[in-house]
Amino acid sequence: MEEVRIALRNVGKIKPDSIEDYIAAGGYEALKKARTLDRGKLIRTIEETSRLRGRGGAAFSTGKKWSSAYASKEESKYLVCNADEGEPGTYKDRVILEGDPHTVIEGLLIGAYAIGAKECFLYVRGEYEKSIKLLRRAVKQAEEKGLTGEVSIKVVSGAGAYICGEGTAIVNSLEGLRGEPRLKPPSMAVRGLNQKPTVVNNVETFALIPEIVNKGAGWFGAIGAEKFPGTKLMCLSGDVVNKVCVEVPTNATLQDVVEGFGGGVVNGKKLKAIQLGGSSCGFVTPDQLDTPIDFDSIGSIGASLGSGAVYVIDESRNLVDILWEIAKFFRHESCGKCTPCREGTMRVEELLEKLAKGEGSQADIELIRTLADYMQKSCFCPLGQSATTAFLSAWKLFPEDFAAKLRKEA
Ligand SMILES: Cc1cc2nc3c(=O)[nH]c(=O)nc-3n(C[C@H](O)[C@H](O)[C@H](O)COP(=O)(O)O)c2cc1C
Structure with a gap:
C-alpha cells in the first residue's frame, strides 16, 4: 500500500x-x-x-x-x-x-x-x-x-x-x-x-x-471508503518501529498502517493492542487489524477513529499502567466546569494509581466502573463523558491485566 x-x-x-x-x-x-x-x-x-x-x-x-x-x-x-x-x-x-x-x-x-x-x-x-x-x-x-x-x-x-x-x-x-x-x-x-x-x-x-x-x-x-471517502492522516506512536504520520486512503486497513507504514512492533515483540483515536478512545486487538480505517468500519468494531492517533502497545505491557497515565491526563485537563468530571477524573486517577502500584483491590475496580457509569451519563461535555472509555475497554478486553495488579493479601 x-x-x-x-x-x-x-x-x-x-x-x-x-x-x-x-x-x-x-x-x-x-x-x-x-x-x-x-x-x-x-x-x-x-x-x-x-x-x-x-x-x-x-x-x-x-x-x-x-x-x-x-x-x-x-x-x-x-x-x-x-x-x-x-x-x-x-x-x-x-x-x-x-x-x-x-x-x-x-x-x-x-x-x-x-x-x-x-x-x-x-x-x-x-x-x-x-x-x-x-x-x-x-x-x-x-x-x-x-x-x-x-x-x-x-x-x-x-x-x-x-x-x-x-x-x-x-x-x-x-x-x-x-x-x-x-x-x-x-x-x-x-x-x-x-x-x-x-x-x-x-x-x-x-x-x-x-x-x-x-x-x-x-x-x-471516489477515493477510499464509500461513506468516508478520501484520505486520513494517521499518527503512529508507542511501541512501533516507525513513529510517523502517514496519509492513507480510507479503505486502508489498520494492518496496512501498523505493519506496512509502522514497520510493526519494536524489538520483534508481539502486538498486544492499539489505542486508536486518542486518550478518550478504546483499544483494538490484533485480530481486528483487518478493519479499514474509515470512521464507520472502525465504529462497527466498537472502537473510534477519533483524530487518527495509533498508539501501539506491545505484549510486555500491562494496560493498567497505561490507564493510569491516561487518568492523569484527564485529571489535569478537566476544566472544572461540572462536578462529575472535576471530581470524577480525580477519584479515577487516585484509584488507578493504587491499582498500578499493586495496592488496589477488586472493590477499587468496581468503584471505577461505577464512577465511569456516572461520568458517561452526567458529565457536561465529551471530555468527561469519554474520560473512562479506555478503562472500560481495557476492563472488557484485558481483565487479566487487572487481576495481575491486585494487592496480594498477606
Ligand atoms: C475535549 C475535546 C477536544 C477536542 N480537541 C480538538 C482538537 O484539538 N482539534 C480538532 O480539530 N477537534 C477537536 N475536537 C473536536 C471539535 O469539537 C470539533 O468537532 C472539530 O474541530 C470539528 O472539525 P471537523 O468537522 O473538521 O472535524 C475536540 C473535541 C473534544 C470534546
Whole structure:
C-alpha cells in the first residue's frame, strides 16, 4: 500500500515560508476557481459529491455544517480553523502547518467564501510556536498578494488546555473567557462566536479542500471508503518501529498502517493492542487489524477513529499502567466546569494509581466502573463523558491485566 497524499501533497516539497513556492505548485488556483462558483452549488458539491467529513474526530459532514451557516441571514459569520491539537499521540495538524501552511489558509478562504464569513480565526495550540510563526507570515503574504480580499484572518495562540480544542470551548476562549464548553443547542452554526453563526473545522479538513476544488469533488469521493471517502492522516506512536504520520486512503486497513507504514512492533515483540483515536478512545486487538480505517468500519468494531492517533502497545505491557497515565491526563485537563468530571477524573486517577502500584483491590475496580457509569451519563461535555472509555475497554478486553495488579493479601 502506497500513501495517497492530498492534505500532505506539498509537505517536504516546498518551502513552507514561501508563498511563491506554494503558487508555483498550483496554490491558490482552487480559491480563484471557487470564487467563480455559485456558493450554494459549491457547498452542495462538497456535501453531496465529495462527501467530505470532518477530520477532527466527530466526522460530521463538512458540507452540512457549511450549509447551515450559509443559510443564515445574519450579517456577521465566523469561520474557525481548529489547530489546537491537544489529543495525546496526535501530531498530524502540526505536520501540515509546519510543512504547508498556505494550503490551510487557502482551504479557510474557500470556506469563508462559501459560507459568507468575513472574519476567520486560526486557533493554534500555544506550544506550536513554529506553526504560529509560519501561519502569521503566510497570512501576511496572502494579504500582500491580495488573495484574502475582504476577509480578515487572525492567528490566535491557544489558551493551553485540551478542552480548548472542543468547538464551543474554542469560541469561549476566542471571546477571552475561560476555555469551557457551552451548552448545545443552539448549535454553533446558529449561535457561536459573539452569538453569531460560526463554523469550526479541523486543520486536516481545510487542507483537503483546495484539491477537492481543483480536481473535482467526484475525484475525491471516489477515493477510499464509500461513506468516508478520501484520505486520513494517521499518527503512529508507542511501541512501533516507525513513529510517523502517514496519509492513507480510507479503505486502508489498520494492518496496512501498523505493519506496512509502522514497520510493526519494536524489538520483534508481539502486538498486544492499539489505542486508536486518542486518550478518550478504546483499544483494538490484533485480530481486528483487518478493519479499514474509515470512521464507520472502525465504529462497527466498537472502537473510534477519533483524530487518527495509533498508539501501539506491545505484549510486555500491562494496560493498567497505561490507564493510569491516561487518568492523569484527564485529571489535569478537566476544566472544572461540572462536578462529575472535576471530581470524577480525580477519584479515577487516585484509584488507578493504587491499582498500578499493586495496592488496589477488586472493590477499587468496581468503584471505577461505577464512577465511569456516572461520568458517561452526567458529565457536561465529551471530555468527561469519554474520560473512562479506555478503562472500560481495557476492563472488557484485558481483565487479566487487572487481576495481575491486585494487592496480594498477606
Ligand atoms: C475535549 C475535546 C477536544 C477536542 N480537541 C480538538 C482538537 O484539538 N482539534 C480538532 O480539530 N477537534 C477537536 N475536537 C473536536 C471539535 O469539537 C470539533 O468537532 C472539530 O474541530 C470539528 O472539525 P471537523 O468537522 O473538521 O472535524 C475536540 C473535541 C473534544 C470534546
